[in-house]
Amino acid sequence: MAVPFSDRVWSEIETIDPADARRIQDERLQQQVAYLAARSALYREKFAAHGVDPARVRTVEDLADLPFTEKHELRESLASTPPLGAHLAADRSEVVQVQASSGTTGSPSYVGLTPSDIQQWCEMGARALYANGFRPGDWMLHALGMSKGFVGGLPVVQIAQYMGIVDIPVGAEAGADRLLRVLADQRPDILIGTPYFLAYLAEQTPEVLGAAASTFGVRALSVGGEPGGGLPAVRDKLQGLWGATSREMLGGTDFGVMYWGECEAQDGMHFHSPDLLVAEIIDPETGEVLAPTDGAEGELVYTALGRQASPLLRFRSRDNVVVTGTDCACGRTGYKIRCVGRTDDMLIVRGINLFPSAVKQLVSEFVPVTTGEMRIRADFEGHTTQKPLHVVVEAADDLDEAGRAALVAGVEGRVRSALNVKVTVELLPAFSLKRPDHVKVQLVERV
Structure with a gap:
């Protein structure tokens, strides 16, 4: 179990000066690119095809000259080199866990994890959930999917345990009736799930349990897995139904469960992990990198820092976001975003x-x-x-x-x-x- 840095933030890195954060990123980016060149067949091939000299990648700004990694490349890599693709950069004997994407846009992507990778996922997730109002000692009803290797399942359990939170791992597959019976029996402090499913659960509570959802003592909701949790109408509905705060988080299978989380200001999700991830915003049409200034809108592109088993470089997430702020009263220095949809859903x-x-x-x-x-x-x-x-x-x-x-x-x-x-x-x-x-x-x- 890890220990939070303060009552306000999980990790000191969340309040670091952006210039200091960039220096950390530059150093770790050099290490990650060198690791890819030495250990990843996929990236050795990409570097050669695009004339990339890994030794010349010294800063985050240098990423703009490197090729993107697309989802179809990962599918092709997995198909050609099973089980974890040509982008597996650790020995198979080092892999201790495999997770899968939901597969809603095609075949699932499988991601390998070493013990170090799991620790990274837990640390990133803890920062996001702490911002969402989750605290050590809380009891959490788990209403994300627990099956199919989805990262909302076992990895969320691992994050909860890392934070000292008691996870009640029922899972959405159990259905509304089962989840609500557990709610009545266990009286959890916090809930995690997709925004529309948690709203549906609350709507079913009077029929199943004979009382409004707001009477069961839930303090905080963390919602994600789909855009919408930050829409004012959706948030107001959730908070009204549950009598609890509702804050968003965002992540993805390829880099971690969650690495954006909304604080008490409820005006966008902070980027919490500059030491573990580079997040660029690009124009989805031109690929041009955009500065994360207020009102900037574009697609998120990620580069792993310090990942071992399945690290990715400049991966196009297809998440379309708007920057909602660059500072915050909570003290976090990571800029804030709202996800408005997926580029491939437009x-x-x-x-x-x-x-x-x-x-x-x-x-x-x-x-x-x-x-x-x-x-x-x-x-x-x-x-x-x-x-x-x-x-x-x-x-x-x-x-x-x-x-x-x-x-x-x-x-x-x-x-x-x-x-x-x-x-x-x-x-x-x-x-x-x-x-x-x-x-x-x-x-x-x-x-």
Whole structure:
């Protein structure tokens, strides 16, 4: 069990001067690139193909001259050199754990971990969860997926144990009824899960347990696994239902469970681990590196520092983010972001770029005449269309015809004025759309 640095932050590195953090990154980047050149067949090949001299990579700024690593390269690497790919950079005998991605965008990616890698994952996760309000001694109900090697499962248990938190590892696969029975029996202090599943759990609590979710004493929620937890309407709903704080975290299988976490200010997730990871923001169209200034928007690109088994260099995450701040009253010096969607989820409607989560936020503004649930039903190939988007929205059951007509007109008008995109809205009965469990919500349904 590790010990937090202070009442405010888990690690002293979170409050370090950015210039000092950059010096640490430069030193560790040199070490990691040298390690890749010596130990990774994938990166030796990439360096040779792109004319990269590893010895000339001295600073984080030098990363801009290096090639990206794409998801398809990892899939090809895993297929050609099983079980962990040509990018495995440690001896197989050093690997003690394997984790897998959710596989929602293709075949799962498998990631090997040495004991040192596990310690890194735990340290990064502890920083994020501590910012989310989780504390040693808390009891945590585990509502992320526990199966399929997903990083929301065993690695979250490991992070909790590293922090001195008691994990109750039920998992989302057990279903709402089972989780809520455990909630009533164990009275956890904290919950972790996807935002929409935790909202669904709270909505089911009166029926299953005969009382509101807010009566069971949960103090704090950590939500992630999909964009949306930072949307004001989603957060307000979660906090109202549970009577608890709700803060976001963000991560991914390839580098760690979570390495961004939202503090008590609740205006974006801090980057907590400059000593273990380099996070760049790029223009997804041009690849140009963008400065992380207020309002900057782009795609996150990551480079591991100090990883042994499956280190990656300039990996394109496809997470599209907006920088919400560069300082904070909490004392953390890592800039803050909000994830607004995935670059590969983006739709282009008559030349306008649109993230489905933006439509979700607007629909959520119409609660309680809607449940807040919606899906875009795409009847076109790829990501581009010239036609209005077909959006299905769950309406409250007690709406009369006039109310339903007003809701359709209201949502269509709100989307058009806010996003400059035309949609046609179809109303569905409340709770007719499939609710998420341990998987990510897919806001776009292909028809």
